[in-house]
Amino acid sequence: MTGAGGGPFGDARRWLGGVWAPLREAARRGRALPATLAVATVAVTAASGWLTLQVHEQRTEEQRRHDILAAARQSALNFTSLDHRHYKRDSDNVLKGATGEFKEQFAAQTAQLTKLVAANKSVSEGQVLEAGIVRADERSARVLVVADSKVTNTAAPQGQARTYRLQLDLVREEGRWLTSGVEFVG
DSSP states (O other): OOOTTSSTTHHHHHHHHHHHHHHHHHHHHTOHHHHHHHHHHHHHHHHHHHHHHHHHHHHHHHHHHHHHHHHHHHHHHHHHOEEGGGHHHHHHHHHHTBOHHHHHHHHHHHHHHHHHHHHHTOEEEEEEEEEEEEEEOSSEEEEEEEEEEEEEOSSOTTOEEEEEEEEEEEEEETTEEEEEEEEEOO
16 A cells, blocks of 8 residues: 555655645745734734633623622612511611612612511511522613511511512623612412
8 A cells, every 4th residue: 555656655645745845945944834824923912812802701790790790789678678667777878789670679668667667666677598690781680589488577576587589680781780670470
């Protein structure tokens, strides 16, 4: 199995010789190496830039998801953790993480809720069990949250366990994710 050119690789050598002949000639003249290095440098630089951009975009997306989930968890925790002894502080925490229609509605009901919570000596200790993003982009997100709370009041002094399934709509305002809507689901 020897080729006509002598040896097992004779045909391949003739073919490669024809392809590489111009490069060999350029190499003899001292131009091929710099040109090859320049092309390789450009290719490596372009690939490196593309990979860097991909990594940056991935990290940005991961950070956004992390920020959205952290804001939703905190909002749900604030919403399910209220104590008649310091209801003003607790309701202020809800309002600090709120915006839009939700903030307006909660603020409008705060005076009435303050009286109701005080009269019933209500304490609700919330705990977020799970949170997951339904959809998200750069400016808005929807998150489903499952939270438990133990509620004690004059009607249930030993406490009652409650489970909440909440749908939170969030918007990004001035670098922060704020809750713009809360809906009880399931």
